[in-house]
Amino acid sequence: MEPAIEKWSGKVYELTIGATKESGGSRSKKVKIGGMSALPFLSFEGTIPNPPVIAMEVWDVEPPDWTDVLKNEYGNVLNDPAQWAKKCEQMGCDLICLRLESVNPDGKNTSAADAAKTVKNVLSATTLPLLIIGCGNSEKDSSIITEISEAAKGENCLLGIATKENYKTYAAAALSGGHSVIAETPLDINLEKQLNILMSDMGFSPERIVIHPTTGGLGYGFEYCYSIIERTRLAALSGDKMMSQPIITFVGQETWKTKECQADETDMPAWGSLKERGILWEITTSVGYIQSGCDIIVVNHPKTVKEMKNYINGLMVR
Amino acid sequence: MALSGLDIYKQLPKTNCKKCGFPTCLAFAMALAGKKTSLDKCPDVTAAAKQLLESASLPPMATITIGAGEKKAEVGGETVLFRHEKTFYHPTAIAVSISDNEQNLSVKIERIKKLNFERVGIMVGINLIAIKNDSNDLLKFSAVAKEVSQKLQLPLILISENPQAIEEVLKNISQLKPLIYCATEKNAEQMFGITKKYNVPLCVYGKNIEETASLSQKAISSGIKDIVLDCGSRDVAKCIRDFTQIRRLALKKNFRPFGFPMIAFADNIADASTYITKYANILVVRMDSVEEILPLITLRLNIYTDPQKPIMMEPKLYEIGKPDAQSPLLVTTNFSLTYFTVAPEIENSKISSWLLVCEAEGMSVLTAWAADKFNAEIIDVWMKKTDVAGKVSHKKIIIPGYVSVLSGKLEDTTGWQVLVGPKEASGIPKYLKAVWK
Incomplete structure (x- = not known):
């Protein structure tokens, strides 16, 4: 019986997030992702230098729609992004994902200067490397990103979320501030590759992109993203440099808005404990994406962080 | 995994006796590989070769x-x-x-x-x-x-x-x-x-x-x-x-x-x-x-969902929450992912609603509109088929923001007042809360 070993020709770009004092930033550590030349955890046929990492979300406004199951974990820090980030660091995540929801024109509509101030506050409150994402309104996000990039200059953050509408502004901002960029496309592997090409065509290094193929919640389109991620990773290992970027999914965001994680036990007695249900949903979704090849998962519940760190540590043992 | 014609040929008697109806053993082997004939046509194949070839024709996983x-x-x-x-x-x-x-x-x-x-x-x-x-x-x-x-x-x-x-x-x-x-x-x-x-x-x-x-x-x-x-x-x-x-x-x-x-x-x-x-x-x-x-x-x-088939929703009038005659009526296409994006957002609005899902060959809203599978006539047909007039009394219908261009024609066709909803499903909670008071 000969073992069935695949000979891969390519590997995923390795990306560092965060800069320590030596490299001109103020983070206590750098987080490296990607760099593998094998499918997830198949260390018998390639190298897997870095494990998948876990980021936790910090918002700059109190999330209006969060369920109590989540809110209760954070207590009174939900209206203080700096304290919130500190709390997440204690909860054991690898990265902080700062979501600048307050700039949303449909919400508080705060200015780029306000958001930049928040970024600085969070940077001084936590020593973890940062992901910084906007409010999801493409126009508004591109109008603030230059100032955000400047505020975090030298910290080697991962900025998001660039789309085909605003990638030029994002790439230019990230370039001048020394950051990397999350590039998002709507569930389409060809558009995903195209956006990476467009960004590299304007001189932005393909090694500084993280792919967001869109995140489908478990039971709500998960399988589309799962397969796109598997295909992307297979393309990377086969040598396609425009698909060789690490991959991120926003698991928490798609988990906690589902009915399965919100409906209380009187409405849905057949679904069991509400308190446990959402955490288990978030863990199952995270595992699924990690097994498909995802490198960063962004989650919300501290128990998910703990369980996933254990799980990943176990998988990285050769 | 299926054997190639040459793999099969190696197991045959190589006598070119033609009893199988093919001119040569190689031609017979090629036909076997293409599943165009069966091994029992060869009277001289050895028992060992027969067993080997039969096991090779089994599915790779039982x-x-x-x-x-x-x-x-x-x-x-x-x-x-x-x-x-x-x-x-x-x-x-x-x-x-x-x-x-x-x-x-x-x-x-x-x-x-x-x-x-x-x-x-x-x-x-x-x-x-x-x-x-x-x-x-x-x-x-x-x-x-x-x-x-x-x-x-x-x-x-x-x-x-x-x-x-x-x-x-x-x-x-x-x-x-x-x-x-x-x-x-x-x-x-x-x-x-x-x-x-x-x-x-x-x-x-x-x-x-x-x-x-x-x-x-x-x-x-x-x-x-x-x-x-x-x-x-x-x-x-x-x-x-x-x-x-x-x-x-x-x-x-x-x-x-x-x-x-x-x-x-x-x-x-x-x-x-x-x-x-x-x-x-x-x-x-x-x-x-x-x-x-x-x-x-x-x-x-x-x-285990089959990725070869777009999963389609059954076109019909869906109840989100417990809608009544005064509840909002929204319309979309029968692409399952569209449905599973729209329905939870309506739920998030906490406003019970009717969601009319029209037959659009499993395409998303913009694709279906571009292919002329989601237009005023089709919406009108599905409004009638599902008897929306018997279920809601306000005669207002909310269409996806991306197809706002349909509003005039849809008003003419149905006589209903057409409201243009948000472009993205994520805008639905805010939209409904603002519009449906």
Whole structure:
């Protein structure tokens, strides 16, 4: 019986997030992702230098729609992004994902200067490397990103979320501030590759992109993203440099808005404990994406962080 | 994996006798490879060559049936390593384990009865019960197996390395075709004998994949066809590697001892989720609470969805919450992902609504509009078919923001007032709260 070993020709770009004092930033550590030349955890046929990492979300406004199951974990820090980030660091995540929801024109509509101030506050409150994402309104996000990039200059953050509408502004901002960029496309592997090409065509290094193929919640389109991620990773290992970027999914965001994680036990007695249900949903979704090849998962519940760190540590043992 | 024409040719007599109706043995071999003729047309093929060629024409992974009747579980029969290459066929059969030492069996049975859910209009749930002979008491094992199978009506996996214990159960319920777990290096001969006597499927357990391959080969040689593989490891990291090896060897190298479904055991949700994505055909879990089983079943449903077919929603008028005659009416297309993006956002608005899903060949809103499958006439047809006029009294319909261009025509066609909703589903809660007061 000969073992069935695949000979891969390519590997995923390795990306560092965060800069320590030596490299001109103020983070206590750098987080490296990607760099593998094998499918997830198949260390018998390639190298897997870095494990998948876990980021936790910090918002700059109190999330209006969060369920109590989540809110209760954070207590009174939900209206203080700096304290919130500190709390997440204690909860054991690898990265902080700062979501600048307050700039949303449909919400508080705060200015780029306000958001930049928040970024600085969070940077001084936590020593973890940062992901910084906007409010999801493409126009508004591109109008603030230059100032955000400047505020975090030298910290080697991962900025998001660039789309085909605003990638030029994002790439230019990230370039001048020394950051990397999350590039998002709507569930389409060809558009995903195209956006990476467009960004590299304007001189932005393909090694500084993280792919967001869109995140489908478990039971709500998960399988589309799962397969796109598997295909992307297979393309990377086969040598396609425009698909060789690490991959991120926003698991928490798609988990906690589902009915399965919100409906209380009187409405849905057949679904069991509400308190446990959402955490288990978030863990199952995270595992699924990690097994498909995802490198960063962004989650919300501290128990998910703990369980996933254990799980990943176990998988990285050769 | 199918043999090539040349591989087949090597096994033929090479006499070019033409008795098969082909001019040469090579031509016959090519026709065999293309499945255009059958081997029995050659009168001179040797028995050894015949056996080899027949086994090569078997599917790369056998499909095994556990249980009998309506709730029997079919496992295996997979043909690819990644679902996007084609599809996965037989969803991982999930088994909940019960010890025959269980103190309160009836309570346990009632708990397990709850592990069924409705999802996208179909009932989904666990498929098997694994009964463990922890008591070492033959009669107790048999009694528990009988009671569980009567009360839960699910096929069984009988877990014991003691052939006497297995036979004690089979005396009563062999017609229910339980899976025997397991034959080991020590008990293989006896287990093979029982398996053949009662004609039931058998799991072979090796301490590692080499030992599993050797036991599987022994089982095949002794004439057993319905085999399940346990490659020994209970560590998730090792299992992923072993399962990948086994699946690849079966599908890509046609390694016969591995051409069978695999079984995995999980004690926690993360490991169980892993095995659903990476290659377990049967998954035995200790978990028995609904909140644990629900996400696992949903993951299984997603992974085993056929990616070749866009999943479409049935076009009809959906109730989100408990809508009445004054509730808002929204319209969209029958692409399932569109539905599953829109419906939760309407739920998030906490305003009960009607959602009219029109037949648009499973396309998303913009694609369907561009292909002229989602226009004023089609919406009008589906409004009539679903009798929206009989359900809502306000005569207002909310259309997706991306097709605002339809409003004029739709107002003319239907006589209803058309409101243009947000472009993205995520804008629905805010929109409804603002517009529907």
